[in-house]
Amino acid sequence: MASRPVATRASSRSRTNTPAPTPPTTRTTRTRAASKAPEEQAPAPARKPPSSRKPLSKRDNLEPPPPSKPKAKAPSSKALKQAQANENEREAIMAYLRIRPRIGEEPSKAPYLVPISDTSVRMTDPNDTQNRSQYRASVIQPSSIYTFSHVFPPETQQVDFFTKTTLPLVKDLLQGQNGLLFTYGVTNSGKTYTVQGGSEPGTAGILPRTLDVIFNSIDGLHGDGRYRPVRLYGVEPADASDSAPPQISSAPAVAQVLQSLDDPSEPNFETDPTVVEVDRNYEYTVWLSYAEVYNEKVYDLLASAKDDETRVDSPAPRAGQHKIPTLTRQALTLRPSPPADNPDTDITGKYISGLRQFRVTSAAQAKSLVKIGQLHRRVFGTLANQASSRSHGMVIIKIMRGHRGEKDDPTSLQISRLTLVDLAGSERTKHTHTTGDRLKEAGNINKSLMVLGQCLEVLRSNQRKLAMSLAHEGVGENGRMDTRDVKRTLAVIPFRHSKMTEALMDYFIGDGRVVMIVNINPYDTGYDENSHIMKFAALAREVHTNPGPAPVSKLPPNFGPGKAKGNKIKEPGPLSLRGSDIAPKPFYRRKVTISMGGTEAGKRVNEAIVEVVEAEEEDQLDDNDGEEGEEPPNPLVDALFEEIERLRIQLYDAEMRCALIEADTREEVMHEMEERMRTMEQMYSRRLMSEIEQNNLKTDAKIDMLHQAGLFSSPVKRSDTIETLSEAEEEDVEMSLIQEESDEDAVMSDATKSVSASPLARKDKTARSSNPFKNMGTHPIGSDDEELTEIEDSEQSEEDDDEDDEEGTEEEEEEGIEEDDDDDDYKESQNQSEEEDDWEPSLSTKKRTPAKPRPSTSKAAPPSTTRKPSRVSKLATEIDTLKLSESTSKKDGPPPKKKPRSSLDTDSEDEESDVPVAPKKKRQVPVDLWSSPTN
Numbered sequence: 001m002a003s004r005p006v007a008t009r010a011s012s013r014s015r016t017n018t019p020a021p022t023p024p025t026t027r028t029t030r031t032r033a034a035s036k037a038p039e040e041q042a043p044a045p046a047r048k049p050p051s052s053r054k055p056l057s058k059r060d061n062l063e064p065p066p067p068s069k070p071k072a073k074a075p076s077s078k079a080l081k082q083a084q085a086n087e088n089e090r091e092a093i094m095a096y097l098r099i100r101p102r103i104g105e106e107p108s109k110a111p112y113l114v115p116i117s118d119t120s121v122r123m124t125d126p127n128d129t130q131n132r133s134q135y136r137a138s139v140i141q142p143s144s145i146y147t148f149s150h151v152f153p154p155e156t157q158q159v160d161f162f163t164k165t166t167l168p169l170v171k172d173l174l175q176g177q178n179g180l181l182f183t184y185g186v187t188n189s190g191k192t193y194t195v196q197g198g199s200e201p202g203t204a205g206i207l208p209r210t211l212d213v214i215f216n217s218i219d220g221l222h223g224d225g226r227y228r229p230v231r232l233y234g235v236e237p238a239d240a241s242d243s244a245p246p247q248i249s250s251a252p253a254v255a256q257v258l259q260s261l262d263d264p265s266e267p268n269f270e271t272d273p274t275v276v277e278v279d280r281n282y283e284y285t286v287w288l289s290y291a292e293v294y295n296e297k298v299y300d301l302l303a304s305a306k307d308d309e310t311r312v313d314s315p316a317p318r319a320g321q322h323k324i325p326t327l328t329r330q331a332l333t334l335r336p337s338p339p340a341d342n343p344d345t346d347i348t349g350k351y352i353s354g355l356r357q358f359r360v361t362s363a364a365q366a367k368s369l370v371k372i373g374q375l376h377r378r379v380f381g382t383l384a385n386q387a388s389s390r391s392h393g394m395v396i397i398k399i400m401r402g403h404r405g406e407k408d409d410p411t412s413l414q415i416s417r418l419t420l421v422d423l424a425g426s427e428r429t430k431h432t433h434t435t436g437d438r439l440k441e442a443g444n445i446n447k448s449l450m451v452l453g454q455c456l457e458v459l460r461s462n463q464r465k466l467a468m469s470l471a472h473e474g475v476g477e478n479g480r481m482d483t484r485d486v487k488r489t490l491a492v493i494p495f496r497h498s499k500m501t502e503a504l505m506d507y508f509i510g511d512g513r514v515v516m517i518v519n520i521n522p523y524d525t526g527y528d529e530n531s532h533i534m535k536f537a538a539l540a541r542e543v544h545t546n547p548g549p550a551p552v553s554k555l556p557p558n559f560g561p562g563k564a565k566g567n568k569i570k571e572p573g574p575l576s577l578r579g580s581d582i583a584p585k586p587f588y589r590r591k592v593t594i595s596m597g598g599t600e601a602g603k604r605v606n607e608a609i610v611e612v613v614e615a616e617e618e619d620q621l622d623d624n625d626g627e628e629g630e631e632p633p634n635p636l637v638d639a640l641f642e643e644i645e646r647l648r649i650q651l652y653d654a655e656m657r658c659a660l661i662e663a664d665t666r667e668e669v670m671h672e673m674e675e676r677m678r679t680m681e682q683m684y685s686r687r688l689m690s691e692i693e694q695n696n697l698k699t700d701a702k703i704d705m706l707h708q709a710g711l712f713s714s715p716v717k718r719s720d721t722i723e724t725l726s727e728a729e730e731e732d733v734e735m736s737l738i739q740e741e742s743d744e745d746a747v748m749s750d751a752t753k754s755v756s757a758s759p760l761a762r763k764d765k766t767a768r769s770s771n772p773f774k775n776m777g778t779h780p781i782g783s784d785d786e787e788l789t790e791i792e793d794s795e796q797s798e799e800d801d802d803e804d805d806e807e808g809t810e811e812e813e814e815e816g817i818e819e820d821d822d823d824d825d826y827k828e829s830q831n832q833s834e835e836e837d838d839w840e841p842s843l844s845t846k847k848r849t850p851a852k853p854r855p856s857t858s859k860a861a862p863p864s865t866t867r868k869p870s871r872v873s874k875l876a877t878e879i880d881t882l883k884l885s886e887s888t889s890k891k892d893g894p895p896p897k898k899k900p901r902s903s904l905d906t907d908s909e910d911e912e913s914d915v916p917v918a919p920k921k922k923r924q925v926p927v928d929l930w931s932s933p934t935n
């Protein structure tokens with residue numbers, strides 16, 4: 001086993017303790033006064049002056065620092081130094097992060113949290129797809145970095161984790177200081193594994209290791225157990241019941257199930273050999289308690305289970321049915337620690353009244369008790385098998401030490417406490433669809449965790465206020481700032497709002513170190529929950545506690561066995577349950593299925609059903625309870641508290657509902673957006689396909705026309721029209737046609753949605769490519785779509801002129817034919833247009849010019865560069881001529897039905913309408929692919 005001793009046993013005879021090394025302080029605030037809530041604590045935060053008799057423990061530097069004198073006009077720098085000195089005594093809560101490894105059959109997706117250094121991690125939202133981040137960017141950061149005191153990666157061994165996080169607390173405990181360690185995380189993140197450990201060798205958790213180290217270290221230094229610790233700081237004479245182990249349920253059904261846990265093959269008591277240095281001038285006794293907070297009630301897990309089959313209110317079994325065993329337990333009360341127990345301070349925490357504590361003399365004995373406590377958690381259904389813990393488990397280890405030289409002096413006894421808390425997993429009601437009792441449990445778990453967060457929040461804010469007031473002491477209105485004024489304005493710390501925080505409050509406002517362990521399963525779906533936990537940890541790191549020594553007990557003068565101040569002390573023996581003959585307290589009844597075994601192959605699953613009856617806590621103790629200093633109950637205050645409680649629960653419910661609704665709404669919006677995006681995508685792809693199809697149809701039609709014109713299929717006709725066309729030239733023609741088609745496709749896919757171009761009418765195409773919007777109206781999106789578009793007559797006429805111009809130029813160039821009359825008309829109109837002041841060339845004209853310089857009317861255009869296109873144009877012209885003659889000859893006959901209108905038609909029409917008109921005169925025409933625009 002990989003464990004290493006931290007220190008060897010010291011045999012020092014020195015009477016002074018070596019204080020534990022103080023970890024570095026990251027933040028500073030005022031001492032204990034800072035954590036004192038106005039409501040929860042008395043106004044004066046400083047310790048009271050020490051009693052006349054100096055206890056032995058004063059040698060351990062227990063003497064509190066002398067109270068600082070009030071200064072009338074302290075210089076701010078001095079005050080600041082003083083404040084800093086006080087602040088240095090305080091220590092920020094340590095927050096450690098432990099990342100759980102991926103286990104077995106869990107999906108092997110990438111973790112959403114990765115360590116980026118020893119102290120920081122990056123968390124990235126696994127659901128944050130590209131789209132989602134666009135919608136959520138302003139709401140939730142897709143990636144965040146969180147900082148901790150230390151980050152433990154998944155491969156961390158239990159022993160290393162214990163050494164770094166818990167061992168300092170164990171050292172403190174043995175040196176007379178209090179400590180609290182709690183694990184926090186969502187369900188299944190590894191909290192119980194961290195505290196209790198696994199079943200494999202070397203996987204013992206921090207609790208069994210703590211017990212090992214304690215007993216290793218005090219070996220040979222055990223006290224005689226004459227006294228026992230009570231409440232938080234009190235001492236009483238012990239009795240025999242302190243060592244009698246609790247009984248687990250004797251109900252046969254339950255016993256049968258539970259016996260499967262007593263598997264001798266299990267490495268139950270694997271031991272950690274670590275030893276820490278302790279003051280060997282002292283004798284030590286170790287006391288152990290185990291409580292749980294379930295459904296906002298505190299129960300003792302080490303109380304002997306009471307099988308209460310005789311309850312009159314138990315339902316009688318039906319014929320043929322076994323009687324379901326009934327187990328009864330009673331909730332315990334939290335009470336303020338009486339000031340008499342610790343007169344040196346006004347800071348009073350609360351203790352669990354009636355919680356049993358057992359004196360343990362060995363680690364094995366202590367572990368057995370812990371095991372019984374675990375069994376009871378199962379029996380009472382709060383630690384369901386294969387599921388999550390439904391309760392907060394608290395193991396309280398008390399060390400009572402007394403100096404050897406003053407063995408018989410109970411006033412020399414010092415009690416220090418270490419509480420290890422395995423918090424229930426923060427529940428995801430939305431994900432787990434919890435209902436009924438489970439929902440109530442989840443609500444209570446979340447409530448106590450929420451209250452813990454609120455307490456830390458208020459503590460932080462109070463501490464900041466006090467630190468500010470100390471830093472600025474002496475610069476108030478009257479020349480001085482009284483911190484007492486500031487204290488009056490401090491917010492109430494809401495410890496009372498949850499049993500869990502109430503039970504732990506003295507660690508936050510009193511003395512002791514606090515360590516928080518955040519467990520996280522980075523493969524879990526609970527990203528949002530985990531980010532809340534990360535923020536919680538960041539908050540905890542800004543709260544400070546005072547790691548001072550625990551107080552020495554102050555016993556009343558007439559202290560004696562079983563007596564305190566003449567009153568009988570309540571025996572903390574086994575929990576006395578009220579029988580059915582006594583007026584029953586309100587109670588809750590529920591059925592619990594205990595299930596054991598079956599996790600490994602071949603292991604039989606044992607199950608038993610028990611009925612659990614949970615009685616309300618007792619309202620008040622007997623008169624002889626010995627509770628000194630507690631205020632008599634005030635009905636009005638109680639009623640107010642009840643009202644506050646009721647309102648708080650309502651608020652909590654409302655917040656829960658809001659959170660659920662918000663989450664649902666977010667999800668709905670997300671889905672709707674996704675759906676819309678998908679629909680748009682489909683619509684666009686449909687349009688694109690339809691355009692491509694139309695283009696193909698048009699191209700086919702054009703090729704058909706060429707065939708019909710005899711350019712490809714009829715060599716005779718071709719020879720008639722173009723006698724000298726060689727094969728290579730024919731290929732050229734085809735290539736240029738294909739080229740033009742592909743150009744046209746490109747134009748089409750470029751959202752110009754223009755389809756009414758003839759591949760032969762190059763000029764038309766050029767005009768279109770120059771001004772793609774001009775032909776938008778001819779887009780054939782469905783034959784039904786007839787759109788209105790604006791056509792500039794000037795452009796139209798200019799195009800017509802262009803055509804004539806080009807044709808004329810080409811013909812002139814190739815065949816030496818003179819320019820026709822149209823060109824003259826064009827020139828005239830061109831000249832006329834240029835003379836007009838307000839004339840502006842149309843976009844198409846402007847753009848076309850650089851693409852293909854117009855030959856204007858020049859007869860000296862360069863022939864070589866336009867040779868091939870000129871041939872094509874020539875062919876087009878010939879086809880035009882042919883078509884015109886054909887249409888003239890068939891003028892009286894019915895028009896061809898199927899043949900689509902081509903640019904040839906357009907050209908011929910353009911030729912007819914080729915009359916220059918005034919530019920900028922616009923008109924709206926219905927544009928249809930198959931109809932020509934009306935003039």
Ligand SMILES: Nc1ncnc2c1ncn2[C@@H]1O[C@H](COP(=O)(O)OP(=O)(O)OP(=O)(O)O)[C@@H](O)[C@H]1O
Pocket residue numbers: 099100101103154185186187188189190191192193194198387388389423424425426519
């Ligand atoms: N560091 C680890 N290495 C190996 N296995 C682990 C580790 N941490 C947790 N596991 C395993 O993960 C599972 C869940 O752990 P565990 O029961 O401790 O979660 P939990 O946070 O206590 O859950 P809940 O709050 O529901 O009780 C257990 O099977 C445990 O053995």
